[in-house]
Amino acid sequence: MNVLVKPGSIPPNAPSRKLFSVLDDNGQADPETDPKLELALVRRMYEAMMRNRLLDVRLMKLQRQGRIGFHVGSEGEEAAIIASAAALREQDWIFPCYREIGAALYRNFPLQSYMDNMFGNVNDLAKGRQMPDHVTARQAHFTSITAPIGTQITQAAGFAWAAKIKHQDVVTASYFGDGATSSNDFHAGMNFAGVFQLPTLFLLRNNGWAISIPSEHQSRSRTYADKGLAYGVPGVRVDGNDALAVYAITREAVQRAASGGGPTLIELCTYRAGPHSSSDDPNAYREAMDSEEAQKRDPVKRLRRHLERLQCWSEAEQLAFEERVNAEINVCVEKAEAAAPPSIASMFEEVFEHMPPHLAQQQAQCVDGPRTRKRH
Amino acid sequence: MNVLVKPGSIPPNAPSRKLFSVLDDNGQADPETDPKLELALVRRMYEAMMRNRLLDVRLMKLQRQGRIGFHVGSEGEEAAIIASAAALREQDWIFPCYREIGAALYRNFPLQSYMDNMFGNVNDLAKGRQMPDHVTARQAHFTSITAPIGTQITQAAGFAWAAKIKHQDVVTASYFGDGATSSNDFHAGMNFAGVFQLPTLFLLRNNGWAISIPSEHQSRSRTYADKGLAYGVPGVRVDGNDALAVYAITREAVQRAASGGGPTLIELCTYRAGPHSSSDDPNAYREAMDSEEAQKRDPVKRLRRHLERLQCWSEAEQLAFEERVNAEINVCVEKAEAAAPPSIASMFEEVFEHMPPHLAQQQAQCVDGPRTRKRH
Amino acid sequence: MTQMNMVSAINDALRFEMQNDDRVVVMGEDVGKLGGVFRVTAGLQKEFGEERVIDTPLSETGIIGTAIGMAMGGLRPVPEIQFGDFIYPAVDQLINEAAKYRYRSGGEFTCPMVVRVPVGGGIKGGHYHSQSPETIFVHTAGLKVVCPSNPYDAKGLMLASIRDNDPVLFFEPKRVYRALKMDVPEGEYTVELSRAKVVREGEHVTLVAWGAMLLEAIAAAEEVKEQGVEAEVIDLRTLWPMDTETVVQSVKKTGRLVIVHEAAKACGLGAEMVAQICETAFTHLQAPPRRVTGWDTPFPYTLENEYLPLAHRIVPALLETARF
Amino acid sequence: MTQMNMVSAINDALRFEMQNDDRVVVMGEDVGKLGGVFRVTAGLQKEFGEERVIDTPLSETGIIGTAIGMAMGGLRPVPEIQFGDFIYPAVDQLINEAAKYRYRSGGEFTCPMVVRVPVGGGIKGGHYHSQSPETIFVHTAGLKVVCPSNPYDAKGLMLASIRDNDPVLFFEPKRVYRALKMDVPEGEYTVELSRAKVVREGEHVTLVAWGAMLLEAIAAAEEVKEQGVEAEVIDLRTLWPMDTETVVQSVKKTGRLVIVHEAAKACGLGAEMVAQICETAFTHLQAPPRRVTGWDTPFPYTLENEYLPLAHRIVPALLETARF
Numbered sequence A, B: 001m002n003v004l005v006k007p008g009s010i011p012p013n014a015p016s017r018k019l020f021s022v023l024d025d026n027g028q029a030d031p032e033t034d035p036k037l038e039l040a041l042v043r044r045m046y047e048a049m050m051r052n053r054l055l056d057v058r059l060m061k062l063q064r065q066g067r068i069g070f071h072v073g074s075e076g077e078e079a080a081i082i083a084s085a086a087a088l089r090e091q092d093w094i095f096p097c098y099r100e101i102g103a104a105l106y107r108n109f110p111l112q113s114y115m116d117n118m119f120g121n122v123n124d125l126a127k128g129r130q131m132p133d134h135v136t137a138r139q140a141h142f143t144s145i146t147a148p149i150g151t152q153i154t155q156a157a158g159f160a161w162a163a164k165i166k167h168q169d170v171v172t173a174s175y176f177g178d179g180a181t182s183s184n185d186f187h188a189g190m191n192f193a194g195v196f197q198l199p200t201l202f203l204l205r206n207n208g209w210a211i212s213i214p215s216e217h218q219s220r221s222r223t224y225a226d227k228g229l230a231y232g233v234p235g236v237r238v239d240g241n242d243a244l245a246v247y248a249i250t251r252e253a254v255q256r257a258a259s260g261g262g263p264t265l266i267e268l269c270t271y272r273a274g275p276h277s278s279s280d281d282p283n284a285y286r287e288a289m290d291s292e293e294a295q296k297r298d299p300v301k302r303l304r305r306h307l308e309r310l311q312c313w314s315e316a317e318q319l320a321f322e323e324r325v326n327a328e329i330n331v332c333v334e335k336a337e338a339a340a341p342p343s344i345a346s347m348f349e350e351v352f353e354h355m356p357p358h359l360a361q362q363q364a365q366c367v368d369g370p371r372t373r374k375r376h
Numbered sequence C, D: 001m002t003q004m005n006m007v008s009a010i011n012d013a014l015r016f017e018m019q020n021d022d023r024v025v026v027m028g029e030d031v032g033k034l035g036g037v038f039r040v041t042a043g044l045q046k047e048f049g050e051e052r053v054i055d056t057p058l059s060e061t062g063i064i065g066t067a068i069g070m071a072m073g074g075l076r077p078v079p080e081i082q083f084g085d086f087i088y089p090a091v092d093q094l095i096n097e098a099a100k101y102r103y104r105s106g107g108e109f110t111c112p113m114v115v116r117v118p119v120g121g122g123i124k125g126g127h128y129h130s131q132s133p134e135t136i137f138v139h140t141a142g143l144k145v146v147c148p149s150n151p152y153d154a155k156g157l158m159l160a161s162i163r164d165n166d167p168v169l170f171f172e173p174k175r176v177y178r179a180l181k182m183d184v185p186e187g188e189y190t191v192e193l194s195r196a197k198v199v200r201e202g203e204h205v206t207l208v209a210w211g212a213m214l215l216e217a218i219a220a221a222e223e224v225k226e227q228g229v230e231a232e233v234i235d236l237r238t239l240w241p242m243d244t245e246t247v248v249q250s251v252k253k254t255g256r257l258v259i260v261h262e263a264a265k266a267c268g269l270g271a272e273m274v275a276q277i278c279e280t281a282f283t284h285l286q287a288p289p290r291r292v293t294g295w296d297t298p299f300p301y302t303l304e305n306e307y308l309p310l311a312h313r314i315v316p317a318l319l320e321t322a323r324f
Ligand SMILES: Cc1ncc(C[n+]2csc(CCOP(=O)(O)OP(=O)(O)O)c2C)c(N)n1
Pocket: A099, A147, A148, A149, A176, A177, A178, A179, A180, A181, A205, A207, A209, A210, A211, A272, A276, C029, C058, C060, C082, C086, C089
């Protein structure tokens, strides 16, 4: 475990409106708060963030071309997602919402598997049963993505509880949005984690919006971190577009949880730069951000400036990197698009461990029955 | 509207662990906080509390004798229930949980109607459809009691919202226990009330227990009032066994809500002196309170001492009052017990406004069908 | 008359009734400024203001719980659940509260409201944007469930639902939202609740469907016509309380019943209809009553057209039933 | 062998399996120190400690949500929902999550757990302490539903359920809890899931029931015997996946079916069984299959014995069906 992060940045269980940050807009680190991470690690985070960005661009295009059915991107939220995942230990588990695929990829979930999911083909680990972007990634200690808002929060608490009961050194982290704080599972998950002092992190990605609802309209609490007070769970606010700050705080919370110190609520203050998803048109409800502001806020650019300052990244490296990733994406897209849909028989499998008679019967009816002329 | 209560006792939206109180254990009022209520009002509250106590004693006996099926009492919580109800205005609405029938009776809900409900007879306003203690009391601006924990909380917020939209001067108050703060509806009700600044009061009766679960085990928040911070709803803690304190704070919150100041969470710190209900035996999970402590905590005795201090109540009055109330109870019990059960046909009515064919058919089948030998 | 699709027809109904009755309020996630993710409530907030067209926090529990309170307080709320798949956080309020208020209070309290619920498949929504959860609400005494198949009925049923004094779940088939346009009268008209409609006469087999599957049922009926089988197609329109009588009359004539629905088969409304027909018209049945439904699996993404009971699956059921 | 009632039989099963398998944890409201409001978990916390027998806060959402996480994390949680009537705050986790985890993850994740749910009437519990909500879960692909009628089956089914790798809803009929005692083996045995049991043979009419109503079914069978009608009584035991085969075999013999359940009629499991029998054994039916169920009203307090499908209502259904 990387021990470069010095604890003490998470306030005790009292209101705190301070925003923890490390990097300024120009990528300059504050020596007071700088976790002084190994440069290889920072580079790895940057590359993952940049790869995520390139993927989003490509997937949104594929959706517009009608080649995939749907995409939910994470433009502008890459630091919140990837730097927090980077701060978790290998044995820790991620309970994502739908916007954290970058975290799975950071953990070496194969890009090809992701792309197979985007096309819902026969190679998709979810067997084409779920919408695009709803991956399952057990090997990455990353659970199956669901659409109902908030449900992963109690589950992450329960998984952490199991680890605690079994005396295993495992911390869990649930990711969710500002909108999800209104869900039943946020309430129950926070409360159970507080009462039973579960080793779990609540990673609240406050990206300013829940589809068209601004975060100020989602709740009247002074800050989202303040919500921890209702449950005796320490809450902390972090500049979610500052990868180093996100890493430092998450790491501290992991260390605390792992050493029996209980859960932490981390408000990652970020901004959803894109639409909610490919189905959404934000023009109906929000003003365009001016481009200067957008540049300033961009977490990928900010971390790049930091690396460049440290002479750890260059324009040439950037171009080479983009080319390599785009090529990799191309290969995966091509392969995923060419793959067949899942078999019709597979539609009836894994409802239960063993197929009961009524499903065997329905399977036979369907497989042997007439075929639709509609394509899959 | 009674304006004797001076505002300023509810702190702004920040943690406050102070317990607001007026009366000491001997019934002496603190001149600093004393709301200086008209004595007739204080007497009326006392009589209602005492009547509630006598009712509980009698109903528990009836249950033990097998004459009624169930009873959930409010011994020890009379001040929290009745003094808060007294501080509401006539036009205000109460959304109770199952322990606040004293509030309906304070608002002149007929004792006979209550007793008819306890026996589930043909005269029961709920038509024998609900368990005992689940009354419906529209005339008292007191909604139909339900068993699922917490559901009345969002409903009270919604009713207040309707009043706000219709520009009516109505405040609502939901009553619920410490256990209910873990419910989904507490979370949603508080959040909606905060966001939309609804004229509603959250009357949290913290009686120390949710059946066998102590309130310290229900949540790790420092105080229950602190939970308001998660929603931007001011929270305040009151000695819930001190009728004058309960009255003063509730009144202030009503005034604020009525004048557009939004919701308040009031933690009424009290103690469930009896079992959870007639089905419960607390010996399995809690130590008996020593009787001196119990005496000190008793809200009815405390208010009586206060009245006696002011020469507003005497032993003779007490005896006469008890006799009168017990006689009144006797009459009601006798009448309720003698009344017939509701008609079988009535079981099919009021499922919908107009009876649909399938229910008319089932009604005929049931009414014309064979009768059970079991008694109702 | 204007040509409208189902989205604009429901929008028109809401607008009409909001002008007509100031107790009507619309509420839900993204229904205001955005006008709903399907744009069913588009323009309403502009016309009626933020107090009557309310963007709520993300809580179905809160939406339905407060809507019940509003209804008790004298309003006529029309809450939206963004997708039927997300109604579960609200079922406690619907089943234990809305459904039972009138009954448990001996008629003292009621909660008239219309819960709008986009349902069903056909938009490549996978597990969580495709479900048809009517069974849960049909099974619960005290709730009405409506599901129109076309823009005309959608408007007329919506107006009837808002004026009804019981809680109504108004299921809107997403697959139909923009699939067809038809003439819809401006202004006021209602389509009576609990009245099914014979949309195609036939003497060989009775075919019952609703919502998006009605179109498939009609397509299947046209297809089997070529093979000499005349199906009588009934659009149930209100799922509960069900207009059993219209179905029974038809089955007495045809002696045969096929029922179609998207929801899973087990304990679906098809089972209820088969059981009712057995109870009322058993001696008229000349063939086993038959269900063509979604399979008893979660709703899949890629293979959704294999999951749905589309015309290609209805046709053989009709033929086998007619020729039994 | 020891004489046990259903409460002690389930308690014994839990204790046995907790000793046998340290992945098993029990959790819920009041299950620990108090031992459950029905005392089903009495003594377990003392024996296994607070870590494995957990008193939770009052949140069914939290209980089931965390139980799912525990199951994913390698435990075998046995959460209790204090009364079936209070399961609704947990249905989102049950329907959208537990039921679909295996399927949606292509088998990567599963959540084996047994949700204990006291259900049904007979204890004067009114609307909110009497419901039998099986329909909701039968309708949801991916969940199993079990309901024993006696102490022996209760223990054997509980052990089988805990060892099953799918989520199981274990419905415990409160009316039976302390109503009868019988010999129950100490130690280990299981009763296989999805196997119904013919508990009384007869050739005139097939009578299907489960849980508390099984006793009423048997009583009714004894009563009609005096009138020359021999009913074959089947205890369904596992409600879903259903052992249709055993019922079909019986109906092929008797030509007649009566099914009994406490839950409301509309879309109840009775409807599903009738529809399945129509699909598989229509030509064997010599009388309309018949349902005797709770009425389509909320469960009432005073008149609960008029609501429940007790023997006095089963008897005429049997006679009419047998003599049709
Ligand atoms: C229970 C539920 N209700 C509604 C939806 C529809 N929905 C999908 S995403 C979303 C907004 C979520 O906002 P937030 O939690 O802030 O996450 P973000 O998308 O901003 O990352 C909504 C309302 C849903 N998926 N689940």
